[in-house]
Amino acid sequence: xxxxxxxxxxxxxxxxxxxxxxxxxxxxxxxxxxLDNHGHVLGLRDINIxxxxxxxxxxxxxxxxxxxxxIRHINRLIEPTEGQVVVDGVDVLQMSAYDLREFRRHKxxxxxxxxxxxxxxxxxxxxxxxxxxxxITEGEAKERAQRWIDRVGLGGFxxxxxxxxxxxxxxxxxxxxxxxxxxxxLLMDEAFSALDPLIRTDMQDILLDLQEELHxxxxxxxxxxxxxxxxxxxxxxxxxxxxxxxxDPQDIIMRPADDYISDFIKDINRGRxxxxxxxxxxxxxxxxxxxxxxxxxxxxxxxxxxxxKDSGTVIDGDGKTIGKIEMNNAITxxxxxxxxxxxxxxx
Amino acid sequence: MEFFTEFPEMGRxxxxxxxxxxxxxxxxFSRNYGDALESFFEPLLWFLVWLEKLLTNAPWxxxxxxxAALAWLGxxxxxLVTGTVAAFLVIGYFGMWEDTMATLAxxxxxxxxxxxxxxxxxxxxxxxxxxxxxxxPVLDIMQTIPSFVYLIPxxxxxxxxxxxxxIAVCIYAIPPIVRLTNLGIRLVDKEVLEAADAFGADYxxxxxxxxxxxALPNIFAGVNQTIMxxxxxxxxxxxxxxxxxxxxVLRAISNQYLALGLLNGLAIVTLAIIFDRVSQExxxxxxxxxxxxxxx
Numbered sequence: 001x002x003x004x005x006x007x008x009x010x011x012x013x014x015x016x017x018x019x020x021x022x023x024x025x026x027x028x029x030x031x032x033x034x035l036d037n038h039g040h041v042l043g044l045r046d047i048n049i050x051x052x053x054x055x056x057x058x059x060x061x062x063x064x065x066x067x068x069x070x071i072r073h074i075n076r077l078i079e080p081t082e083g084q085v086v087v088d089g090v091d092v093l094q095m096s097a098y099d100l101r102e103f104r105r106h107k108x109x110x111x112x113x114x115x116x117x118x119x120x121x122x123x124x125x126x127x128x129x130x131x132x133x134x135x136i137t138e139g140e141a142k143e144r145a146q147r148w149i150d151r152v153g154l155g156g157f158x159x160x161x162x163x164x165x166x167x168x169x170x171x172x173x174x175x176x177x178x179x180x181x182x183x184x185x186l187l188m189d190e191a192f193s194a195l196d197p198l199i200r201t202d203m204q205d206i207l208l209d210l211q212e213e214l215h216x217x218x219x220x221x222x223x224x225x226x227x228x229x230x231x232x233x234x235x236x237x238x239x240x241x242x243x244x245x246x247x248d249p250q251d252i253i254m255r256p257a258d259d260y261i262s263d264f265i266k267d268i269n270r271g272r273x274x275x276x277x278x279x280x281x282x283x284x285x286x287x288x289x290x291x292x293x294x295x296x297x298x299x300x301x302x303x304x305x306x307x308x309k310d311s312g313t314v315i316d317g318d319g320k321t322i323g324k325i326e327m328n329n330a331i332t333x334x335x336x337x338x339x340x341x342x343x344x345x346x347x
Numbered sequence: 348m349e350f351f352t353e354f355p356e357m358g359r360x361x362x363x364x365x366x367x368x369x370x371x372x373x374x375x376f377s378r379n380y381g382d383a384l385e386s387f388f389e390p391l392l393w394f395l396v397w398l399e400k401l402l403t404n405a406p407w408x409x410x411x412x413x414x415a416a417l418a419w420l421g422x423x424x425x426x427l428v429t430g431t432v433a434a435f436l437v438i439g440y441f442g443m444w445e446d447t448m449a450t451l452a453x454x455x456x457x458x459x460x461x462x463x464x465x466x467x468x469x470x471x472x473x474x475x476x477x478x479x480x481x482x483x484p485v486l487d488i489m490q491t492i493p494s495f496v497y498l499i500p501x502x503x504x505x506x507x508x509x510x511x512x513x514i515a516v517c518i519y520a521i522p523p524i525v526r527l528t529n530l531g532i533r534l535v536d537k538e539v540l541e542a543a544d545a546f547g548a549d550y551x552x553x554x555x556x557x558x559x560x561x562a563l564p565n566i567f568a569g570v571n572q573t574i575m576x577x578x579x580x581x582x583x584x585x586x587x588x589x590x591x592x593x594x595x596v597l598r599a600i601s602n603q604y605l606a607l608g609l610l611n612g613l614a615i616v617t618l619a620i621i622f623d624r625v626s627q628e629x630x631x632x633x634x635x636x637x638x639x640x641x642x643x
Binding site (some may be wrong): 161181187 | 437538543
């Protein structure tokens with residue numbers, strides 16, 4: 001698995017003299033110190049993320065954590081103070097204005113939290129926007145965009161204006177617009193946050209469905225942990241402009257790096273989220289009912305108890321036995337992990 | 348004590364010399380460049396005369412038909428069209444047809460001139476804060492300085508006639524379109540603009556595809572204001588030789604002809620109302636896409 005996007009040593013300081021303030025940041029000034037003593041806002045500090053090809057990378061954080069700032073560095077809507085963003089081996093931050101436009105037109109597309117549709121253009125024209133910017137004639141662009149309008153379930157609304165649609169439908173237009181350019185990278189900035197819960201789940205389904213088929217490299221920003229766990233192949237958690245933990249979602253739940261993250265994950269439904277592979281012990285032979293490795297432990301426990309067994313066999317996608325799951329371990333995993341007294345309490 | 352009761356003004360002689368100096372140098376300037384400026388404005392004069400002749404010489408039913416058609420194209424409202432036709436018939440019946448045509452001609456040319464200068468200027472202002480802070484005070488001066496004051500240099504330069512009248516009208520009428528174009532573009536939703544950026548739109552694509560279309564309601568309000576203000580200048584412009592409805596009003600003032608003043612004044616008002624309603628209605632139709640914006 002190769003890395004599509006490599007973000008390294010990325011810093012962003014907002015203020016009058018960012019490069020001057022960088023000296024203080026390098027010396028280790030905290031966000032608060034920088035603001036109080038030097039009047040600059042630290043947006044991002046030393047961000048390093050390698051985003052693998054064809055996967056969904058979730059960047060999660062609460063408001064003010066810098067996640068929207070971070071995603072805007074990938075297509076350089078925001079200029080960094082320092083650092084590198086390498087996409088397919090090319091540093092986006094070194095691109096000329098022309099190269100950057102070409103990059104934005106063909107390599108990536110973006111979906112916005114507040115949809116950001118063109119209010120004076122119809123659904124069809126909006127979906128075709130990226131293509132018309134590329135210089136494709138409106139007729140052809142609309143034809144090509146039609147497929148995506150249908151795909152997101154907006155067939156029949158082509159001639160409506162955005163203001164005539166509900167929020168969920170508007171975001172479908174936003175999604176169709178982003179997909180229509182066939183860009184390999186999809187940047188989604190809190191794309192579903194403005195939608196109500198049912199519609200949000202709907203949109204997540206659409207996205208996962210599309211991803212099954214398209215295998216794009218998706219960077220997905222959210223503040224919603226359930227959403228992050230649901231769609232993320234990998235998750236990076238951001239706090240005050242710094243990455244606190246990143247990796248496999250299962251890993252984050254089973255081994256939270258600090259109290260901040262423990263607090264973060266304390267309210268999730270562990271039975272539904274934790275998968276069998278996280279609690280199994282590796283083994284090449286085992287007895288009991290067969291469970292696939294991605295079964296949630298809630299379901300696994302039910303299967304074990306209805307089979308009347310204390311343990312089961314874990315198999316991978318090909319049906320090969322890879323481990324053994326014990327009921328006790330599964331039950332322990334359901335309980336919240338003890339707070340590690342060694343790590344400092346958050347706040 | 349004298350210092351406090353008498354303002355310490357500059358010497359009378361100095362003041363006279365200062366004024367004389369300004370006058371002399373401007374006279375020098377107008378002697379040197381007046382002809383050149385006049386020939387520069389020649390095409391404008393030609394266009395204005397042509398339009399005026401066209402309007403006055405054309406058979407009146409055709410003019411009314413064209414005006415009605417324009418009103419219909421602008422507003423798509425039969426009520427407005429009927430009102431417009433009726434107003435023109437009444438104006439003609441009271442013997443003001445020719446003056447109205449002359450006014451119509453100068454208003455049209457002034458508006459076209461203001462739009463073609465004002466919109467690019469507004470776009471330029473929206474693009475750069477420095478340009479904005481340079482142009483804004485100039486617009487303030489243009490709007491507040493008494494029109495008689497700038498009539499003097501204009502007349503000195505170009506004499507009495509249609510072109511100086513046109514320039515006087517434009518000086519007064521151009522600020523709203525510049526301001527509102529600038530404002531409209533600056534008010535365009537930052538998020539929509541960011542989306543255009545994210546899809547790789549260049550400056551032209553953003554300007555013509557996003558900023559101007561979204562600023563159009565404001566730009567249109569500017570056009571409307573410009574038309575209204577140029578109508579308001581008709582009387583003053585007639586003082587320096589512009590024909591039209593302003594001239595009889597001026598005559599009425601100096602001779603105390605109440606009826607004449609009233610009739611021509613009302614004709615100006617009528618024109619203003621027609622222009623205003625039609626252009627506003629057109630501006631409203633431009634925003635058809637906002638319909639349904641209230642629904643959740």
